[in-house]
Amino acid sequence: MSSDLTDSQPPSPRRPASIADVAQAAGVSVPTVSRVLTGAAKVSAGRRERVLAAIEQLDYRPSETARALVRGRPTTIAVLTSETTIFGYSTTIRGIELAAREAGFGVAIAVIDGADGESVDRAVDAALRQPLAGVVVLKFDPAGVAALGAVPEWMPVVAVSGELDGRVSQATLDETSAGRAITRYLLDLGHATVHHVSVPPSREEDGRTIGWRAALTEARALIPPIISGTWDARSGVLVGRQLATRDDVTAVFCGNDEIAMGVMTGLADAGRRVPQDVSVVGFDDHPLSEIWRPSLTTVAQDFDDLGRRAFVLLQHQIDGDRDPRASSALPAIVTRSSAAPPRPAA
Amino acid sequence: MSSDLTDSQPPSPRRPASIADVAQAAGVSVPTVSRVLTGAAKVSAGRRERVLAAIEQLDYRPSETARALVRGRPTTIAVLTSETTIFGYSTTIRGIELAAREAGFGVAIAVIDGADGESVDRAVDAALRQPLAGVVVLKFDPAGVAALGAVPEWMPVVAVSGELDGRVSQATLDETSAGRAITRYLLDLGHATVHHVSVPPSREEDGRTIGWRAALTEARALIPPIISGTWDARSGVLVGRQLATRDDVTAVFCGNDEIAMGVMTGLADAGRRVPQDVSVVGFDDHPLSEIWRPSLTTVAQDFDDLGRRAFVLLQHQIDGDRDPRASSALPAIVTRSSAAPPRPAA
DNA sequence: ATGAAAGCGCTAACAT
DNA sequence: ATGTTAGCGCTTTCAT
Numbered sequence: 001m002s003s004d005l006t007d008s009q010p011p012s013p014r015r016p017a018s019i020a021d022v023a024q025a026a027g028v029s030v031p032t033v034s035r036v037l038t039g040a041a042k043v044s045a046g047r048r049e050r051v052l053a054a055i056e057q058l059d060y061r062p063s064e065t066a067r068a069l070v071r072g073r074p075t076t077i078a079v080l081t082s083e084t085t086i087f088g089y090s091t092t093i094r095g096i097e098l099a100a101r102e103a104g105f106g107v108a109i110a111v112i113d114g115a116d117g118e119s120v121d122r123a124v125d126a127a128l129r130q131p132l133a134g135v136v137v138l139k140f141d142p143a144g145v146a147a148l149g150a151v152p153e154w155m156p157v158v159a160v161s162g163e164l165d166g167r168v169s170q171a172t173l174d175e176t177s178a179g180r181a182i183t184r185y186l187l188d189l190g191h192a193t194v195h196h197v198s199v200p201p202s203r204e205e206d207g208r209t210i211g212w213r214a215a216l217t218e219a220r221a222l223i224p225p226i227i228s229g230t231w232d233a234r235s236g237v238l239v240g241r242q243l244a245t246r247d248d249v250t251a252v253f254c255g256n257d258e259i260a261m262g263v264m265t266g267l268a269d270a271g272r273r274v275p276q277d278v279s280v281v282g283f284d285d286h287p288l289s290e291i292w293r294p295s296l297t298t299v300a301q302d303f304d305d306l307g308r309r310a311f312v313l314l315q316h317q318i319d320g321d322r323d324p325r326a327s328s329a330l331p332a333i334v335t336r337s338s339a340a341p342p343r344p345a346a
Numbered sequence: 347m348s349s350d351l352t353d354s355q356p357p358s359p360r361r362p363a364s365i366a367d368v369a370q371a372a373g374v375s376v377p378t379v380s381r382v383l384t385g386a387a388k389v390s391a392g393r394r395e396r397v398l399a400a401i402e403q404l405d406y407r408p409s410e411t412a413r414a415l416v417r418g419r420p421t422t423i424a425v426l427t428s429e430t431t432i433f434g435y436s437t438t439i440r441g442i443e444l445a446a447r448e449a450g451f452g453v454a455i456a457v458i459d460g461a462d463g464e465s466v467d468r469a470v471d472a473a474l475r476q477p478l479a480g481v482v483v484l485k486f487d488p489a490g491v492a493a494l495g496a497v498p499e500w501m502p503v504v505a506v507s508g509e510l511d512g513r514v515s516q517a518t519l520d521e522t523s524a525g526r527a528i529t530r531y532l533l534d535l536g537h538a539t540v541h542h543v544s545v546p547p548s549r550e551e552d553g554r555t556i557g558w559r560a561a562l563t564e565a566r567a568l569i570p571p572i573i574s575g576t577w578d579a580r581s582g583v584l585v586g587r588q589l590a591t592r593d594d595v596t597a598v599f600c601g602n603d604e605i606a607m608g609v610m611t612g613l614a615d616a617g618r619r620v621p622q623d624v625s626v627v628g629f630d631d632h633p634l635s636e637i638w639r640p641s642l643t644t645v646a647q648d649f650d651d652l653g654r655r656a657f658v659l660l661q662h663q664i665d666g667d668r669d670p671r672a673s674s675a676l677p678a679i680v681t682r683s684s685a686a687p688p689r690p691a692a
Numbered sequence: 693a694t695g696a697a698a699g700c701g702c703t704a705a706c707a708t
Numbered sequence: 709a710t711g712t713t714a715g716c717g718c719t720t721t722c723a724t
Contacts, residue, residue: 029696032695049695063477063716067717069720071700075475087431106472111443111444129410130408130414179475288579366701375710375712376703378710415716418716
């Protein structure tokens with residue numbers, strides 16, 4: 001006798017409907033609502049209908065927090081990252097998000113402002129203030145490395161990229177092999193050696209740099225000094241202009257595609273042609289690499305998949321697997337037009 | 347057969363220590379432990395010491411889940427977006443995150459897979475399962491528009507970009523004025539008219555398209571049919587090749603920089619020079635626009651600031667302000683090298 | 693099949 | 709300053 005459906009529009013409250021609201025609206029007990037929600041026990045068709053209708057009408061969504069409390073496990077994971085706008089980062093994050101959602105987890109994101117202790121702690125603290133089932137740390141750079149160190153022992157965690165550690169689960173792309181392969185590719189084209197413009201490394205030396213050196217060593221080629229770039233493509237332009245002044249530079253392997261584009265621009269600004277005068281290759285397979293002219297020969301990293309694998313690893317941790325696992329994949333060379341055999345020496 | 351030799355630590359309980367365990371170990375009441383944890387009230391030095399010691403000894407960590415449940419005031423906001431990898435989106439998200447963290451809020455991110463009802467509901471459900479203080483919807487596209495409609499009435503919400511609505515708080519960039527200004531710029535350069543390649547609009551017609559038409563109308567210029575592009579720069583290449591076959595096209599205004607780069611590539615592939623034969627301008631000021639050759643004349647949108655403004659608006663809503671507010675800013679033209687006066691007619 | 697009661701771990705309101 | 713009493717929103721006994 002209480003719930004006529006006439007009061008169809010409740011004065012939109014500033015708070016979400018609770019399970020009690022639904023129970024009252026449907027004229028059943030709270031556990032009954034819970035039962036239709038979870039399917040834990042049978043509910044008569046009639047009551048189930050009324051409950052479903054009430055849920056619909058009140059736009060009710062169960063509170064994951066309350067569920068987490070009673071079930072003992074949160075359903076949100078956090079991604080710790082220093083960057084969200086760079087192609088590799090954002091694509092990895094998307095991969096994590098997709099995989100997490102399929103598994104019923106939400107994703108929170110915490111941006112680390114810098115690699116210094118205070119910035120890192122602030123970001124990690126901010127992230128850990130919410131109930132978290134686990135954390136994925138994007139360890140593409142020093143800030144990520146620092147962040148990983150600041151995550152408490154007891155928190156399930158997986159690192160993405162970076163040096164293989166063995167003490168923590170890790171999803172990686174085999175940059176070393178890829179760097180070696182693309183350097184080898186340039187060498188096989190006939191270049192005497194390959195110059196290298198690095199991106200800010202997450203450790204002493206990035207995998208791609210290590211691979212580059214390995215290929216050079218194997219080929220007994222001269223190992224030129226590394227040129228340090230930043231994440232900003234504009235730094236590549238400067239490097240390109242520098243390189244244009246040197247006759248001995250015929251092939252350049254850049255730490256990522258943005259830098260490679262910058263280098264090509266700098267080279268072109270100074271009148272050198274790519275690939276006729278200088279071959280340039282990148283790393284990542286940025287969406288614009290194909291559009292760029294000459295189109296960029298590069299290494300395709302499957303960041304989406306990297307993110308997915310990271311989440312799978314994290315789920316193992318969350319499910320109680322204490323042993324760190326590793327997941328690696330081999331990036332593939334994408335041959336386009338920015339690399340060619342060197343011109344015969346004058 | 348009971349215990350391994352390695353059982354050096356206190357009998358590691360299968361469950362983490364609770365506040366009750368700490369209270370018991372310290373010989374105080376549960377609220378007292380809570381008080382030293384939160385600092386909500388004074389605790390005598392002696393008891394505080396014992397509590398701290400017990401916490402240390404039991405390796406106790408407060409359950410964020412329980413805290414979240416009891417506090418009621420959520421400290422997380424969610425960002426609903428269909429994209430995380432496109433420059434404008436990811437930069438806006440970063441702006442939101444930074445502003446939110448400064449204010450003590452965490453940021454969850456929910457990706458909308460498509461504009462259809464089911465995808466939208468899934469994303470909104472995923473986001474709303476955790477306690478949320480509010481939601482920011484990135485309404486750059488149809489999926490965002492749909493998502494905004496799926497957010498419950500009672501939830502504080504702000505829309506970013508899109509058509510001005512008045513029924514919801516909204517942070518925007520004045521695309522219409524900007525589109526009009528850059529079209530005007532091309533007209534003033536001497537072009538008879540300006541062709542327009544649009545990006546997928548969030549409504550019938552994007553602000554930049556409206557501005558473009560307005561400028562053309564004001565100048566009594568011919569209004570050519572709109573060419574529809576996608577978010578993929580490669581579609582721009584195709585458009586560019588098409589355009590290259592037409593003698594009447596001397597100026598092209600593209601809906602974003604990636605498309606503009608694609609169009610320039612298509613034009614160049616077909617032997618047309620930019621800006622000598624055709625002027626091309628973009629929208630957004632993508633980081634690579636400056637590196638591109640010829641460097642791209644475009645409209646700089648301050649997405650970071652857009653994100654910040656969105657959060658400020660959301661905080662008003664969260665603080666109880668029921669009235670929708672609007673925050674707008676005017677993007678600025680960045681003059682570079684991809685636009686020039688038309689060649690005198692043959 | 694259903695409701696009443698208990699309790700997850702914590703903080704807040706109310707006592708003292 | 710400290711303990712006692714109530715919940716937060718939900719699931720899970722345990723009766724019926």
